[in-house]
Amino acid sequence: MRRALLLLTAVSTLGFSLGCVAFNDPVGPLALDYEIDRVIVAAINVNPTVAVQGETVTIDALVLAPDDVDAVAVDVCGLDEQVPSSLFGVSCYDNDELITPIAPSIPARWDIPVVGLDCESEDTGGLDTAWMTPPCTSRVPLRVRAWSEGELGMGALDLELVRRGPDERRPRLALAERELTFEGNARRGQDIGLVYRIDWDGELDFRWYVDAGELHHTGRTATTWLNGIRHTTRNQLAIPSGYVGPLRVVVVANAGPGNMTWDVLTLEVE
Numbered sequence: 001m002r003r004a005l006l007l008l009t010a011v012s013t014l015g016f017s018l019g020c021v022a023f024n025d026p027v028g029p030l031a032l033d034y035e036i037d038r039v040i041v042a043a044i045n046v047n048p049t050v051a052v053q054g055e056t057v058t059i060d061a062l063v064l065a066p067d068d069v070d071a072v073a074v075d076v077c078g079l080d081e082q083v084p085s086s087l088f089g090v091s092c093y094d095n096d097e098l099i100t101p102i103a104p105s106i107p108a109r110w111d112i113p114v115v116g117l118d119c120e121s122e123d124t125g126g127l128d129t130a131w132m133t134p135p136c137t138s139r140v141p142l143r144v145r146a147w148s149e150g151e152l153g154m155g156a157l158d159l160e161l162v163r164r165g166p167d168e169r170r171p172r173l174a175l176a177e178r179e180l181t182f183e184g185n186a187r188r189g190q191d192i193g194l195v196y197r198i199d200w201d202g203e204l205d206f207r208w209y210v211d212a213g214e215l216h217h218t219g220r221t222a223t224t225w226l227n228g229i230r231h232t233t234r235n236q237l238a239i240p241s242g243y244v245g246p247l248r249v250v251v252v253a254n255a256g257p258g259n260m261t262w263d264v265l266t267l268e269v270e
Helices: 028-032
Strands: 040-047 056-064 071-077 099-103 108-111 138-148 151-162 178-183 191-199 205-210 225-227 230-238 245-254 260-269
Touching: 040 138, 040 205, 040 245, 040 260, 056 071, 056 138, 056 245, 099 108, 178 245, 178 260, 191 245, 191 260, 205 230
Parallel strands: 040 151
Antiparallel strands: 040 056, 056 108, 071 099, 071 138, 138 151, 178 191, 191 230, 205 245, 225 230, 245 260
């Protein structure tokens, strides 16, 4: 028997109103910043999603730009191989001496060093460590930079380097079944519907980017329909009246830091 569709309540968590464009938190303005008019590092993936010291991870990123991307670089900051360190945010990158290059391209493979060979194991002595970094674990900012036509774009996340990995690896969002489609006529001055579907057993949020036009539901959406594990989110694009040629629509699905996936639909606007 087909499962009934569950309509989710469309309550925004961004804290803004399109009527008066009043933002109550720093996330809100990002919802209106969706045009690909500069270099944007829109997503970063880490595979496996749990980074274990002594093992190898693959780092990939979605880089968007109006023109071709000329160069990409991946690095971390504040990593000390002698003792565990815990740093948050990108202010660490103000000190060049703390930066460790990883690769000059993406995807990048990184052999994670073992931090502090004499470090004690994960035994916490019975302490509640829910609010603190576990022993022997390092937390460092991971950065991806990209250049296009002399302009620089950057994205970063706080990456936790654990001493011992979990018995079961977290599933990767990039392996989920998904599709990005549109409804209507891709013509200048027209509105078209955008539909993104993805199979995932867990919470998701979605980020949208376009070469041009106005997204009626902004660049941040949530799941609007949930059927089993299939998430559906919708948006609506107003194509500019003077636009002709290829127009990219990009969706990033986010299941948490380092666990993202993305799809690109190129419309031929007449």
